Amino acid sequence: MELGLHDKVCVVTAASKGIGYAIAAELLREGAYVVICSRDRERIARAAATLEAETGRPVALALEADVSQREAIQRLVAEVERRFDRVHALVLNAGGPPSGPFASFSDEAWEQAFRTNLLSAVRLVREFLPLLRRAGGARIVAVASSSVKEPIPGLALSNVMRAGVQGLMKTLAVELGPEGILVNTLCPGRIATDRLRELDEARAAREGRSREAVQREMEGAIPLGRYGTPGEFARVAAFLLSEANTYVTGQTLLIDGGLVKAF
Ligand SMILES: NC(=O)c1ccc[n+]([C@@H]2O[C@H](COP(=O)([O-])OP(=O)(O)OC[C@H]3O[C@@H](n4cnc5c(N)ncnc54)[C@H](OP(=O)(O)O)[C@@H]3O)[C@@H](O)[C@H]2O)c1
Structure with missing residues (x-):
């Protein structure tokens, strides 16, 4: 299938590793101009070098931007606008919040999670909207x-x-649909990244078990019998971000090997 991503401008936040990195790699392979960011200048520069070596395509911009910070998002958008007059595809990604029992989280922890995982999406869409609109x-x-x-x-x-992100994305799909902007939510189940490893390690420590034992139990609950790879996730993202996707919007899609049994 021709995805039509060649020469399209794509922005992927939180892309120095894991799922964001894999989406950036997939978009590069499709010939897109890809902008990536993460909180750390050196890590994102290293990621850009690895992406270029892996895909044989240059990363358009690799920028330091902590998406939990409004000014960082505004700087990111300004940098992208200096180089490109429009953005065809935007991936809203950030690092996951810490795990732990409900009673362990202070107001500060809730506020940090809000800024990183929900307000970041609000701000990124708001600030990028003029550039997204110009892409038509x-x-x-x-x-x-x-x-x-x-x-x-x-x-x-x-x-x-x-849950808030899902509400935001559904709202945007309705509001921006008439302008031809397609908005979807992709949900990892258990994708093998550092984040998943850290969560498994934390659970193993809490339960006095090995990480491998935790992983085996988790994989046992997945009908496909294994964790997914970031590349498997990225291929679905690339389709939804592409011109080949002409009629899927407002959807929430799980990429979980069948883990969640609910409809
Ligand atoms: N992997 C899974 O199975 C799974 C399951 C459910 C949900 N998720 C969610 O999917 C998202 C991606 O997960 P992942 O597994 O790819 O995580 P990961 O391997 O830990 O990678 C996280 C990426 O986010 C960047 N980052 C973290 N905080 C950031 C911020 N405030 N601003 C900009 N960049 C930031 C990190 O780079 P720097 O450190 O360089 O900033 C890194 O590149 C997370 O929100 C995670 O909770 C993952």
Whole structure:
């Protein structure tokens, strides 16, 4: 299938590793101009070098931007606008909040999770909207979590913020649909990244088990019998972000190997 991403301008936030990195790699392979960012100048520069080596395509811009900060988002948008006059595809991604029991989270922890995982999406869409509109039919994909269908024990901060993201994306799909802007939410179940490893390690420590034992149990609950790869996630994202996607909007899609049993 021709995705029509060649020479399209795509922005992927939180892309120095994991899911964001894999989406950036997939978009580069399709011939897009890809802008990536993360909180750390050196990590994002290293990621850009690895992406270029892996895909044989240059990364258009690799910028330091903490998406939990309004000024950082405004600087990111300004940098993108200096180089490009429009943005065809925007991926809303950020690092996940800490795990732990509900009673362990202070107001500060809730506020930080709100800024990182919900307000960042609001601000990114708002600030990029003029550039997205100029593309005439842009695509937006938010990376959320399977918790939008089934909250995950020990992840109260994430469970609450992802539900908000889903509400935001559905609202935007309705509001921006008449302008031809397609908006969807992609939800990882268990995708093998550092984040998942850290969550498994935290659970293993809490339960006095090995990380491998936790992973085996988790994989046992997945009908496909294994964790997914970031590349498997990225291929679905690339389709939704592409011109090949002409009629899918306002949807929440789980990429979870069948983990969540709810409709
Ligand atoms: N992996 C899974 O199975 C899974 C399941 C459910 C939900 N999710 C969610 O999906 C998202 C991506 O997960 P992942 O597994 O790819 O995580 P990951 O491997 O930990 O990667 C997180 C990425 O986000 C960047 N980052 C973190 N905070 C940031 C911020 N405030 N501003 C800009 N960049 C930031 C990190 O780079 P720097 O450190 O360089 O900033 C890194 O590149 C997370 O929100 C995660 O909670 C993942």
